[in-house]
Amino acid sequence: MTTSTELPKLAKGTLRIIPLGGLGEVGRNMATFEIDGKILIVDCGVLFPEETQPGVDLILPDIDSVKDRLDDVVGIVLTHGHEDHIGGVPYLLRLKRDIPLIGSELTLALVEAKLKEHRIKPFTLTVEEGQVEQLGPFRLEFVAVNHSIPDALAVHITTAAGTVLHTGDFKMDQLPLDDRLTDLRAFARLGEEGVDLFMADSTNAEVPGFTPTERAIGPVLSDVISKTPGKVVVASFSSHVHRVQQVIDAAVENGRRVALMGRSMVRNMGIAEDLGYLDVPEGVLIDHRKAVNLPDDKIVFMSTGSQGEPMAVLSRIAAHNHQIEVGEGDTVILASSLIPGNENSVFRIINALIKNGANVVHKANANVHVSGHASAGELLYCYNIIEPEYAMPVHGEFRHLVANAGIAKQSGVPAENTFVVENGAVLEMRDHQVRVVGQIDIGFVYVDGSTVGTITDADLKDRRILAEEGFISIFTVVEAATGNIVVGPEIHARGFAPEEAVFDDIIPGIQKALKEAVEGGTRDQYQLSQVVRRTVGRWVNTKLKRKPMIIPVVIEA
Amino acid sequence: MTTSTELPKLAKGTLRIIPLGGLGEVGRNMATFEIDGKILIVDCGVLFPEETQPGVDLILPDIDSVKDRLDDVVGIVLTHGHEDHIGGVPYLLRLKRDIPLIGSELTLALVEAKLKEHRIKPFTLTVEEGQVEQLGPFRLEFVAVNHSIPDALAVHITTAAGTVLHTGDFKMDQLPLDDRLTDLRAFARLGEEGVDLFMADSTNAEVPGFTPTERAIGPVLSDVISKTPGKVVVASFSSHVHRVQQVIDAAVENGRRVALMGRSMVRNMGIAEDLGYLDVPEGVLIDHRKAVNLPDDKIVFMSTGSQGEPMAVLSRIAAHNHQIEVGEGDTVILASSLIPGNENSVFRIINALIKNGANVVHKANANVHVSGHASAGELLYCYNIIEPEYAMPVHGEFRHLVANAGIAKQSGVPAENTFVVENGAVLEMRDHQVRVVGQIDIGFVYVDGSTVGTITDADLKDRRILAEEGFISIFTVVEAATGNIVVGPEIHARGFAPEEAVFDDIIPGIQKALKEAVEGGTRDQYQLSQVVRRTVGRWVNTKLKRKPMIIPVVIEA
Incomplete structure (x- = not known):
């Protein structure tokens, strides 16, 4: 803070x-x-x-x-x-x-x-x-x-x-x-x-x-549902009571029941219904585990995940990681905006759904969001x-x-x-x-x-470096008097993956640098670790044209 | 591959x-x-x-x-x-x-x-x-x-x-x-x-x-330039010869010279001009280092960076990290599409330019791209x-x-x-x-x-984990016979930054786990390192609710 x-x-x-x-x-x-x-x-x-x-x-x-x-x-x-x-x-x-x-x-x-x-x-x-x-x-x-x-x-x-x-x-x-x-x-x-x-x-x-009226969406939803021979899945925001109301109304018009899916959707709509903000006709809602036994043309699944969130229902359906299968004859409606920054995630899901054979209706091709x-x-x-x-x-x-x-x-x-x-x-x-x-x-x-408030912007900078460059750690125990390596160097790298054998190139260099440093009078473990950092950094920059995070640890025995 | x-x-x-x-x-x-x-x-x-x-x-x-x-x-x-x-x-x-x-x-x-x-x-x-x-x-x-x-x-x-x-x-x-x-x-x-x-x-x-004609953009560019009292910066793709041609034409119409900026822009337009694909009237182009000495209303800077690329000219101008300053009275035109995935970067630049006082014209508010x-x-x-x-x-x-x-x-x-x-x-x-x-x-x-072709999808998965969770590395040298720690444990963490002191909590646990493992007959360095991995993993998941990458190294002395 x-x-x-x-x-x-x-x-x-x-x-x-x-x-x-x-x-x-x-x-x-x-x-x-x-x-x-x-x-x-x-x-x-x-x-x-x-x-x-x-x-x-x-x-x-x-x-x-x-x-x-x-x-x-x-x-x-x-x-x-x-x-x-x-x-x-x-x-x-x-x-x-x-x-x-x-x-x-x-x-x-x-x-x-x-x-x-x-x-x-x-x-x-x-x-x-x-x-x-x-x-x-x-x-x-x-x-x-x-x-x-x-x-x-x-x-x-x-x-x-x-x-x-x-x-x-x-x-x-x-x-x-x-x-x-x-x-x-x-x-x-x-x-x-x-x-x-x-x-x-x-x-x-x-x-x-002027922002168009929410009411304009209802007929579009009903029309899309009426033309779908199979299942319909609608994804939207989990607190958008009026959007869900319109999905329920359109489902009822088309003789379909509605299964709410996603923890926040179920919770919020439960609250909205209890308080009278959501009007659900008797017998329309059905648990999604039971809904899978209904004929495909008798059900609308109302889910979360319209922003491509990887753990939400829609992503899991698209990835075949959900009990609901969507394919030929089915329609998925993204009745939602596309929040900037989510484009790639959302289009990844749309592509996967289309590849499964589904018809995908979204803001860009139908009037399903205001x-x-x-x-x-x-x-x-x-x-x-x-x-x-x-x-x-x-x-x-x-x-x-x-x-x-x-x-x-x-x-x-x-x-x-x-x-x-x-x-x-x-x-x-x-x-x-x-x-x-x-x-x-x-x-x-x-x-x-x-x-x-513990994580700082410096930590996030570290994370971005780790993401783009990976890291290399070098652990070694040296004899205090001579700089001779007695344990290691143990070299580990993640995220930029040179072959193990590549490290063999640098080991003599590390030994040489450490010996020279000790002979030059350097005794401090921190300073010796900086010698390793520089040696490895130069090598990896030149050899691999990368700048991984370098974690050198030198201990004197 | x-x-x-x-x-x-x-x-x-x-x-x-x-x-x-x-x-x-x-x-x-x-x-x-x-x-x-x-x-x-x-x-x-x-x-x-x-x-x-x-x-x-x-x-x-x-x-x-x-x-x-x-x-x-x-x-x-x-x-x-x-x-x-x-x-x-x-x-x-x-x-x-x-x-x-x-x-x-x-x-x-x-x-x-x-x-x-x-x-x-x-x-x-x-x-x-x-x-x-x-x-x-x-x-x-x-x-x-x-x-x-x-x-x-x-x-x-x-x-x-x-x-x-x-x-x-x-x-x-x-x-x-x-x-x-x-x-x-x-x-x-x-x-x-x-x-x-x-x-x-x-x-x-x-x-x-139908895709509208490229020609439709010219009058819009000219109109925007004519209404700008100060500098104009146009960003577009560095190979879009016709777009650059229209910028040059609009500049000439408004009595302005044009400075090309960005390595690829300068190179590509040089080639296009040499081969006769770009028609530049005598004396219109000017080196951008000289252009800064012209009156603001006599110059159009034609730059790269329309997709928010962090090292490109436009990003650097927006971040005050370029000799060209853009502010009140100046106009920046993004004469380009917005490639999905780049929204956040591009809007970050647009916000920064507006904050500097510039008028920003882009696809969403004017007809400056087809x-x-x-x-x-x-x-x-x-x-x-x-x-x-x-x-x-x-x-x-x-x-x-x-x-x-x-x-x-x-x-x-x-x-x-x-x-x-x-x-x-x-x-x-x-x-x-x-x-x-x-x-x-x-x-x-x-x-x-x-x-x-060396980096694999597994490496990228590692990078994503490192980005989201950071890592923790534990180096230790143990006595082979007893499992007693003789060097370390040296614990380093990046990207999730608990206080140094937090590590003190886990050191006795590591010693205990290693001793028990050795007493139980485990001798292999790899298996001992897995003991450390499990111990540290459990602790960090419970204590910090994170799953950092864990790099355990145990060496027997």
Whole structure:
């Protein structure tokens, strides 16, 4: 964890806002709001690692600036139940279990299921749209927003310094499946009253126009299913209740039953059904182990793995490593986006499925996915309805933040009031005036096996070197007086595999170098090991044109 | 290299066709044609590694089936000068330098420049469209095709067994920049005479409709340049002569000079200009070291790095690691496709450039790229004009080959005459009848540092484990009689970085396990090292929830 700059003392009546994650990246969304000694947190998500961060399980927001202040935290508002907004909660609650979680019914149910795996039972406050709560110096009003998971909320924060409207993730589907619209009437009323700072989801700010309605997908799913003589497998996100609802509806229309597959899919849809967010007609769901006994044209398998995750159901089906076989006459639908960086994994699966004879339907060849985020056109509506004094785009890579800021400016937010900032930016609001006053260092906090924050960027650099070059280790025991080798050298190499015999070339060189060093007066084991490193390094660079990691160990006997 | 199945003896008058690369992948295109003891090779390209093949420089076609027959090879036809068609030539010619290379003027000039770096001067035969050559039992007719590099050729092969038309890579731009159309008159004539087997580029077979003309990009480039107050940097492929031509033309229109940057860009455009494929008005080109002294609005930098390659010019500019600074008022144009797998690298650069203040124009926000490959509509034209008896789609992932085969069938090629096959498929043609008769094993041949074909898939698996988990090595010298440790254990770990002190936990365990093993009668050094492996493995899995590679070395003193 990076040490953050010491934050200055905050004047009474001033609101300090620090985005700790989600700016300049897609994931680990988190922001803190502090006034009069109390802190409010909005969201605490995880970021998934890139190919440059091999072996890392998750990346958490850097909470260094708040970790000694947890007693002052009045609560964590969770805008919705996606991993990039709630996934970091267990790691935060490990430090202090009784920080209250505030969110909608579904959001809290999902985070509670997650916390149960970490053996934490949280303090919660369930809220719904329109509800107002006072938490210390923060007056919170929750506003319904539409997203790719039900029950998402924006939060309007009123403090002595002024007001903030934070959208969470949202879009403005005008025909949502659950008829729960993004509440533009509330946005209008809040705008009328005066929103000082607007923090809006930037994910799709580069996309012109409007995000199509989720409802458009249903007929396509039904049509594809109706034309499939065999099995249908649909892969999508395991929390996308409305997408799963449409798959269930399309299955029922076509006289098919539905088997949910994948641990997170089964768990999340169980929660959604129990709470009434997912409507499953009696007798439609069937356990997938029983479903394999149904005729092929009577079943739809609804699975995880749409991003090519190697251990998920879809990958295993494609690799013939699952009891469900997919082939000629069967259809696989990837009803999902293609998250950048996953292309190779996803196309590997698509190719394997096609090779097995299946018909594969995906976003590129049919209308089986719509985004969960507001496009540029919708953002413009929001800015025009709310007319904020200041804007700080959140949730997205730098290019997304810049595009969102562009929309803010188009709508009339003054350029100097539009803040395109990075994680760790320190903003202050006083008397409804907002300015950027500083920047704290924000690092990556890696979850890796059982460790949190132990793995460093230097370790990841080592991993990348090991991946690209492999390593060579040389162990030897030398006679202290002469430098003569008495044990070894034992040479081991992995990942670049010269023949064993190749090592014979270098052994005399190592002996010669060690003897010369000892004769030259070198006695220290570390320095002798450096002699070996240089000798082996030169040889391997010249001979094999590679730069493996070299681990020399010389012990004096 | 995988051992290939022994190929059966070939009956006189029968043509054997084996695609050795490029089927089920995008790259390392190569096919062999054999009749009456003589072999013709078409193309010999490289494949670029994926993220699952870390450290690999290049992947070559597996030439195991032909490497003992090089004396029988009458020549290598190179359809055009792209790396995925010519990049493997130096490695093949290292085995036998005097195999003749047959190709167009530009293609041969590019491969000769490449061979010069390998210190090989090849035997060449320059051909042009319409030309006919007899090489042993093969009558070759070359046909002009249009692609994203000038001077590309399809090749029509006539043998005693029948005829093959191989497109190489192509599209059918009807308004090409150099007015050199794909020669549909020749396709029509050859079809009229009877094409037995048609081998067509599948890359864009999934894309509906028609690939737009290269000419459409010119006005967009000029418009973007005209609106840029500062510097313009354009990144594209280093062999895309027509794209560079359009950049030069747009620069001239806007009163700017052009500096070429990147070793391959400078080399290839030098060749193209010398041979008259690139038309550069007097005084337009300027060395980039001098160009930095021009006013910003008088210069366009034309660079490599459009795929996010970390060492290329564009990456270095984005990282402030280049003498050219890009910021407010400047525009960077990525006039290129986004090859799947490169998304994260490319967007990392785009974000960095935007953060520096630059305007970034790319395929997703402006019409600055068109593909070099025929879309489904164009392929359908070809099949209809040629009316082949048989079709074997080439060049593409499995999904592309299947899409191409679908088009063949739509056009009337019988399904049983449409071969969707993988690398190593063995086809035979006799009396104009084609069938698939076998399959040889095809492996990946990795170029890695100075080695070719030495690195195995097992090594790559090791590299992936090292990348994800790191390693731990334990060296120790024990007393043979007692199992007492006399030197060590020396424990080293990289890539998962527990504190040094953590190792202290496990040292007593190692001593105990070794003593018990020796007391139990184990004497063998290998078996003792396995005792250490198990002990350390159990500990690290339980304690750290990781599975690093474990390298135990036990030596008996």
